Amino acid sequence: MFTRSNQISSPMLLPLIGSILATSVAVTLILAPPSRPSLSLAQLFLRAAIDLTIAACIHLATVWAIWRLIREYLHAPVGLLMLHIWAAIVWLPLVSLLNAEHSLWLCCIVPWACANAIIYLALWNDRFEKPEQEDPTARSARPLFQVETVVPLWRTLLPYVVVVVAVQSGAALLMNGSPWMAAGLFSICLLILLLRHPIVRPDRLRRQRRRFSKAAFVQTATAFFLLATALTPFLQRAYGVQSLSGLLAIRPPVVQSVHASVPSSGYSGVILMLPPKPHPRIVPPTKGEQTSFSAAIAEPVVIPFDGVYWYFKHPDLQPRRDARVQHGDPIKANVRSTDEYPLQMEAHQLLPNPISLDCCHALRVDLLNGDARPGIIRLEVRLKDTSLKTRQSISLGSIVIPSSQVKHISLTRPPVHESMRFELPAAARHHQFDEITLVIAPDKERARGGSKIAIQNFVLMP
Numbered sequence: 001m002f003t004r005s006n007q008i009s010s011p012m013l014l015p016l017i018g019s020i021l022a023t024s025v026a027v028t029l030i031l032a033p034p035s036r037p038s039l040s041l042a043q044l045f046l047r048a049a050i051d052l053t054i055a056a057c058i059h060l061a062t063v064w065a066i067w068r069l070i071r072e073y074l075h076a077p078v079g080l081l082m083l084h085i086w087a088a089i090v091w092l093p094l095v096s097l098l099n100a101e102h103s104l105w106l107c108c109i110v111p112w113a114c115a116n117a118i119i120y121l122a123l124w125n126d127r128f129e130k131p132e133q134e135d136p137t138a139r140s141a142r143p144l145f146q147v148e149t150v151v152p153l154w155r156t157l158l159p160y161v162v163v164v165v166a167v168q169s170g171a172a173l174l175m176n177g178s179p180w181m182a183a184g185l186f187s188i189c190l191l192i193l194l195l196r197h198p199i200v201r202p203d204r205l206r207r208q209r210r211r212f213s214k215a216a217f218v219q220t221a222t223a224f225f226l227l228a229t230a231l232t233p234f235l236q237r238a239y240g241v242q243s244l245s246g247l248l249a250i251r252p253p254v255v256q257s258v259h260a261s262v263p264s265s266g267y268s269g270v271i272l273m274l275p276p277k278p279h280p281r282i283v284p285p286t287k288g289e290q291t292s293f294s295a296a297i298a299e300p301v302v303i304p305f306d307g308v309y310w311y312f313k314h315p316d317l318q319p320r321r322d323a324r325v326q327h328g329d330p331i332k333a334n335v336r337s338t339d340e341y342p343l344q345m346e347a348h349q350l351l352p353n354p355i356s357l358d359c360c361h362a363l364r365v366d367l368l369n370g371d372a373r374p375g376i377i378r379l380e381v382r383l384k385d386t387s388l389k390t391r392q393s394i395s396l397g398s399i400v401i402p403s404s405q406v407k408h409i410s411l412t413r414p415p416v417h418e419s420m421r422f423e424l425p426a427a428a429r430h431h432q433f434d435e436i437t438l439v440i441a442p443d444k445e446r447a448r449g450g451s452k453i454a455i456q457n458f459v460l461m462p
Contacts, residue, residue: 011073012124015066016085016117022062023055023089027096030054032321034234044235048228051093052220059089076124080213084124087216088117090223097230099180100321107174109226110183115190116219122200123209159196163189233273233325269312269319270335270450273327276306300364303458307349307436311335311450314344331370331415335450342447347438347455354385354434355460363396363422364459365438369403370415371452375443377404379453381422383433393437396422401453404442415454421461 031051039047060082067078074081091113098106170185200208309330312319337343363381371377378400384393403416436458440451 010121011070012076012081012121014070015063015081016088016120018066019059019062019085019089020092020117023058023092024096026058027051027055027093031093031096033097033100033231039231039234041235044231045228047231048224051097051227052090052224055089055093056086059086080209083213083216084120084209085117087212087219088113088120090216090220091116094223094227094230097227101230101233101325102179103230104174104179106179107170107182107186110180111186111190114187115194118191118194119200119212122194122198123205123212125200159192163192235276268316269310269323271319271323271325272309272311272330272333272335273325274306274308274329275327299462301360301460303349303351303460305347305349305455305457307347307455310346310348311343313337313341329454330450331368331452331454333450333452337448340448342444343450345440345450345453347440347453349436349438349455349458350386351434351436354387354432356430356432357383357394357424357428358430360460360462361424362461363424363436364461365420365422366456366459367401367418367420368415368454368456369401369418369452370454371404371442372409372411372413373446373449374407374409375404375446377401377443377451377453378439378441379420380439380441382437382439383428384435384437385431385433386435394425394428394431394433396424398439398441415452417456 031054063082063085064078067074067081071078091109095106095109095113098109166185166189170182170189173179173185174182310319312323335343363383365379365381367379369377378398380398381396382393383396399420399422401418401420403418438455440453441447442451
């Protein structure tokens with residue numbers, strides 16, 4: 001079907017391109033990041049290992065299939081081919097996650113993956129594999145005098161001028177919040193430098209191939225560590241390592257004016273995160289100690305709030321995948337809708353272990369109301385058991401926050417402490433919950449801006 005000569009000029013390029021395309025599509029469609037902090041420390045490392053395993057399976061299957069089709073044109077064994085191409089493919093799961101986190105570190109990972117692809121192609125270049133033999137009769141045919149051609153200075157300096165301009169442009173785009181465009185310019189810089197100063201020598205191909213094979217294993221371990229680090233914002237608890245997420249997921253510390261819809265360059269929503277706090281563990285008594293869970297706690301149990309705040313818009317039931325995730329204080333945050341449609345604000349708290357509704361008679365919510373705008377704000381409490389397949393939750397009703405009923409509020413009023421009691425319905429006995437949702441609903445006149453309500457504690461009342 002093909003002749004060996006010119007139909008396939010670079011057969012080593014085909015498995016590389018095929019693996020990049022197949023693995024990129026797979027990690028984009030399959031490896032979606034968690035929608036909220038729900039990973040334990042063991043699940044974090046397991047998730048990183050699974051992501052790399054899925055990428056490796058797609059890569060191996062793609063390279064093997066292409067190798068089967070064009071193996072008569074390839075002079076490399078399929079195993080070595082898979083290993084060398086893997087040095088560029090191993091970074092794709094991390095690139096997908098960093099893209100979902102809007103991380104500026106894309107500008108470093110993408111050029112590094114491109115550099116590995118360029119080195120792979122250089123290691124298997126046919127010119128290096130079969131160098132042309134010099135014709136002995138050619139020497140006698142040379143003229144006696146030969147004038148050496150002098151390369152113009154501008155041709156020598158032009159590549160380096162392009163590199164300097166591209167680096168400066170990439171840095172400007174990076175500061176402007178465009179990591180993908182910056183990554184493309186930095187990749188072009190690396191390509192020019194590697195073409196001008198090749199690091200692959202024809203007389204040391206075997207040694208350099210062995211070194212590149214070992215480097216592929218080292219890069220796999222590095223990619224696993226960085227992937228686990230990039231997943232730390234989705235931890236349930238801090239475990240003392242959540243600050244490592246700053247190495248990869250760079251986000252502004254304060255929520256400023258953020259779009260709540262996505263007309264062009266905005267966000268579909270905002271997820272505001274707080275630092276985790278220690279939670280008391282509630283252990284119900286055994287049946288031999290008492291016959292009902294109603295006396296499971298003899299005094300109020302305080303559960304500090306360290307969950308997340310959701311800002312989104314109808315008809316969405318939660319923030320979409322492209323929602324902006326960052327740390328901040330809802331009282332200081334300024335989240336507003338960009339059109340006439342109102343924002344919906346919810347606070348979500350996951351509990352470390354399920355709690356039976358028999359344990360108490362009421363749930364008290366302690367909060368800070370830092371909103372100085374006129375208009376009432378209602379608070380609704382919903383309890384949910386996430387182990388059930390159904391999305392139904394138990395509503396404890398809606399109560400108006402007392403400090404929001406004041407008609408004339410001073411702009412300099414400090415945040416007001418509020419405690420609101422919600423009775424547990426008798427019909428909900430013998431159920432359990434491990435997630436508390438607070439729906440914060442202001443008046444329609446002021447619903448285009450997020451309410452400055454900060455949840456402090458949940459208190460289980462015996």
